[in-house]
Amino acid sequence: MAHIADDHIGARIADYRKLRQLTQTGLAQRAYVARGTIAKVEAGLTPATPAIVAAVARVLEVDVAILNGQPYVSEMRQDKLDRMIAPLSDALDLYDLGPDLGITPRPVREISREVDRICLGACATEYRGIGEKLPGLLSELTTAVSLLPKSSPDRRQATMCLSWCYWVTYEFAYRLGYHQLAAVALERMGWMAEQAEDPLLLALRLSKRSSMLLRRGNNQLALKVLDRGHQLVAQCDAPQSTSATAVSGTLYLAGAIAAAQAKNEDAVTGHLELARKAARHIGRDVPRVYWASFGLTNVAHFDVATSVELGKLGAAMKSAKKLHFPPDHPKMRVGRYHIEMARAYSQMGKAEAAERALHRAREVAPQQARYHPLMRETIAVLVRRQRRAPQGLASLAAWVGM
Template sequence: MDELPIGRRVAYWRTRRKMSQQVFADRLGKSKSWVDKVERGVRRLDKFSVVYEIADVLQLDVQLLLGKDPQRRPDSVNCIDQVEVEEIRAALERYDQISAFFYAPPEPPALPEMRKAVGHAWLTYQHAKYGVLARALPKLLRDAQAADTAFAGTEQSSDAAHLLGEVYQIASSTLRKLGEHELGWLAGDRSIAVSQRANDPLLAGTATYRVALALLSMGRARPALEVNVNIANRLAPGGPEDTTAERLSVYGALLLQGVMAAARIGDMATVRDLLTGAEEAARGLDGDQNHYWTSFGPTNVHLHRAAAAVEMGEGRLAIEVHETLNMEAFSRLLPERRAHHFLDIARGYALVGDVSRASEMLLEGDRLAPSEIRCRPLAREVLSDILRRTRGTPPQPVAELAEHMGVGV
């Protein structure tokens, strides 16, 4: 890409933006013929003002257009842009299983390699590296889909389906974090279907958990509550063989998402009941664990108690729950979980009007996992609220964070 003439790079990025030459020309205020000549190298781009204008229309760092690495501040965070969202969408819209009826399936990657790549993707998510993950997801989705298609009807079919189900769940959670709720719902829904072929009820349980998260993000709290509780009831431990750490973790995670949906509705009785059930499940584990990538355990139950209080507008209660947190256990959780909690508590302090402490919590989350704060629409809303309530000039760290996130001071 670096060796390409600038006209070819313009054509490449215009195509990635799914713009016709005519649409691109209209946005630039140029003719289609002018665009065509630039892309073919017949016309030179020798004015930086025009190059910058093209980069602006393409929503692109001008350094990329010039064939160089983007110049970023050392502490900047690279989130996701609309092109990357569209690439993930395109991967989700593939129907390789149907194509396999008519054409030979593509050569799949080896399942051990896929398993390693999926594990790495999960850890990337749980370390809140959303931009990195978003750029890896299209290929990961295509590889997992190819493996699922190629191994259908073989002894490895359930393993391949399991991996594809996991990749759909990674995509669902990542897209939801970045505000792409409908795509998150689609990916979660795909995972439910694939999980049935994987013959793994716990994978189906975590897929349901992802769907419910997407529904809640779309404002569909009641359906989210119903689906969480329904599947949790099916996975509820009923005997010694049902009390494995894996099953307790998935069951508990479903209950905790039910807690959040009930809190959104304002159903305090259900919140209490589900938290009690989650606490009982957590007691069956040896501390906080990460089976099926749930991060479930006593500490995560505590974090959801605080988060539910925030959802119900009980900022003071959320702060009190935070102040009783076992910080040693909390420090062992992965960065995404901890930074998410700091965002919740920032909301709690904002609810009680303590702008200074709200800012501290937001900055603490940013130091721990910048993408969890800088890439999430929810965090932008919290920061905007903090800035509105701040008298005079905000502290320098808050002003710098606002600048990085594009939130007006």
């Protein structure tokens, strides 16, 4: 187990800052962050938010994953996830090699049902189950798409299934810290969505691309990518349909996060209002429509998340009191919400509330919580602020590998 005093994002930022021969003031000026914030982050006394990590990484010319300490190889080894990365990488490389004559694909309808199950698993952050199934499924679908006639309805369904498998691969690799692999999967998703001739799939891919841009702190390019996504939605056969509205609403929510990272409060309000209008048009939560997990519940969640990102912690707490997740809401979303609340409580100095939120994140989506850098960062901050960590907090630290 790494020593918590040394194993945190702030310590890694300090190391790279010194290697680049920058003072805390110099780094703060170049990253457009207050020097006091840099000092607290480096000391491990305040959580390093994704926006701060992205801004600092840009100045230090280092990948965000390195500052986050990802991937967490020892924990992946314990969970038997490490052995799944190489087969998945190999399966992604099969995309243009034609059919594998050693594979006899099942009927497309049967494969489609399995793809639905694996998409459900992704929304539930069941990484191990996903990693075991994905390589074989990618190989089977790649062969099926190669063998089916281009005019066949089955081929279009197969291309859509393969596109969704690439999306799941992106989610799997991204959440575990393999961001280059995730980027490859996202490119494959776009390539296959074009063959499926589905503008909504292409638009949804752009929402994920915007997330990767935000990870690097490039919120302006992220917003341009999202604008292109809205153009694609407008090109679909039924732009007022539930599917199109759900994808459009998802793009608005991604825009709200991008605007929050840019500290543009007016733009955040505008994006959220457009997302709320889209959700009201649908009239209900639609967690399985294009796997966008869109609806009024998700808009309420992003209302809280953007307030936390803007530093409006009082407003975030007020909004959080009104938020209630339905039983079928994706665990990925609920778990992320509790991690965000833990960060907010930590910033407010409410250690007990932060710890409760961390435990709740673990209960709801354990594999997501175990591999989420903000979960680890918040735990580490809470431990360092106390002379003796409570048993529950110490248990969480050990569980994530700190």
